[in-house]
Amino acid sequence: MKNQLVASVLNADLGRLGEVCTILEGAGLNAIQWDVMDGHFVPNLTVGAGVIAACRPATGLPFEAHLMIDAPEPYLAEYVEAGCETIIVHAETCTHLHRTLDLIHDLGAKAGLALNPSTPLDACVHVMDLLDLLLVMTVNPGFGGQSYIETMESKIAAARNLIEGSGREVSLEVDGGVSPATISQPAAAGADRFVVGSALYKQGDPARVVDELKLSLGYSSNPPRAE
Ligand code: DX5
Numbered sequence: 001m002k003n004q005l006v007a008s009v010l011n012a013d014l015g016r017l018g019e020v021c022t023i024l025e026g027a028g029l030n031a032i033q034w035d036v037m038d039g040h041f042v043p044n045l046t047v048g049a050g051v052i053a054a055c056r057p058a059t060g061l062p063f064e065a066h067l068m069i070d071a072p073e074p075y076l077a078e079y080v081e082a083g084c085e086t087i088i089v090h091a092e093t094c095t096h097l098h099r100t101l102d103l104i105h106d107l108g109a110k111a112g113l114a115l116n117p118s119t120p121l122d123a124c125v126h127v128m129d130l131l132d133l134l135l136v137m138t139v140n141p142g143f144g145g146q147s148y149i150e151t152m153e154s155k156i157a158a159a160r161n162l163i164e165g166s167g168r169e170v171s172l173e174v175d176g177g178v179s180p181a182t183i184s185q186p187a188a189a190g191a192d193r194f195v196v197g198s199a200l201y202k203q204g205d206p207a208r209v210v211d212e213l214k215l216s217l218g219y220s221s222n223p224p225r226a227e
Contacts, residue, residue: 002192003187003192003193003194003214003217004030004031004171004192004193004194005028005029005030005031005194005196005210005213005214006029006030006031006032006033006064006173006193006194006195006196007024007027007029007031007032007033007195007196007197007200007206008032008033008035008066008144008175008195008196008197008200009021009024009032009033009034009035009197010035010046010143010144010197010198011144011145011197011198011201012200012201013201017051017054017055017058018054018055018057018058019058021055021058021059021061022058022059023206024059024061024200024206025059025060025061026207027200027205027206027207027209027210028207028210028211029061029206029210030061030062031061031062031063031064032059032061032062032063032064033063033064033065033066033175033195034047034051034052034063034064034065034066034084035047035066035068035144035197036048036065036066036067036068036069036079037068037069037141037142038068038069038070040069040070041068041069041070041090041092041093041141042068042141042142043142044142044143049075049078049079049081049082050082052065052079052082052083052084053081053082053083056082056083062085062086063082063083063084063085063086064084064085064086064087064088064112064133065079065082065084065086065087065088066088066112066114066135066175066195067079067087067088067089067090067093068090068093068114068141068142069093070093071093071094071095072089072090072093072094072100073094073099073100073103076089076100076103076104076107076109077107079109080104080107080108080109084109085109085110086109086110086111086112086132086133087104087107087109087110087111087112088112088113088114088133088135089101089104089111089112089113089114090113090114090115090116090141091113091114091115091119091123091124092116092119097113097123097127098126098127098130101113101127101130101131102130105130110132110133111130111131111132111133112131112132112133112134112135112171112173113127113131113133113134113135114135114137114141114175115134115135115136115137115155116137116140116141117137117138117139117140117149117151117152121155121158121159121162124159124162125162128162128163128166128168128170129166129168131168131170132169132170132171133170133171133172133173133193134159134162134163134170134171134172134173135173135174135175135195136152136155136156136159136172136173136174136175136186136191137152137174137175137176138152138174138175138176138177138178138186139175139176139177140176141176144197144198145197145198146176146177147177148176148177148178148179148182148185148186149176149177150185152174152186153185153186153188153189154189156172156174156186156189156190156191157189157190159172159190160172160189160190160191161190171192171193172190172191172192172193173191173192173193173194173195174186174191174193174194174195175195176195178194178195178196178197178199179196179199179213180199180209180212180213180215180216181216183196183213183216183217184216184217184218187217194213196209196213
């Protein structure tokens with residue numbers, strides 16, 4: 001589906017995450033992304049499946065788990081059980097990536113693959129048949145509030161071509177530094193799903209930022225709320 005807006009809660013009020021999830025649904029977001037970090041693959045430590053499960057009742061929005069953890073295979077099932085419909089793993093953390101993506105499907109979830117800025121698109125060529133989502137990182141993973149890396153746009157465009165050539169319905173997601181000021185750039189390059197974190201919380205009104213994001217994507221002055 002075109003132009004999906006996904007809220008990262010990495011930089012949200014971590015003391016009110018359940019309430020934040022309810023607010024994000026009302027603000028018109030299409031999904032919520034949980035940035036799971038192990039302090040090893042990335043230099044930060046964040047939430048686990050228990051926190052996600054605790055927030056699951058707070059919203060009807062789909063959850064996706066962005067696993068920025070080394071060797072994620074042993075943990076996949078608990079994120080599905082916590083209520084994530086999509087599990088995103090990093091190509092850089094999976095020795096047997098084809099098997100890992102297969103396992104995500106066996107668990108009944110959609111499979112996403114994330115590529116760090118320096119990781120070539122070649123990493124996904126032989127697993128395109130297993131992907132429901134391809135995430136091109138537009139920052140180096142580990143923190144919210146970083147600057148969007150414009151040089152990723154050629155990779156986004158190449159990813160769009162790869163997806164078109166696969167003949168499959170694969171979401172092309174970008175994550176990092178996305179805001180009303182930048183979102184039109186990855187969109188023009190071919191992205192159709194946008195993770196937005198810190199930009200959502202800066203003004204204290206996520207609904208207003210959602211409208212600004214939609215205006216930047218070319219919607220009318222009264223953009224439609226999430227379907
Ligand atoms: C980085 C995280 C962030 C987060 C969004 O590891 O994945 O990209 O989701 O952060 P912002 O939108 O604040 O750059």
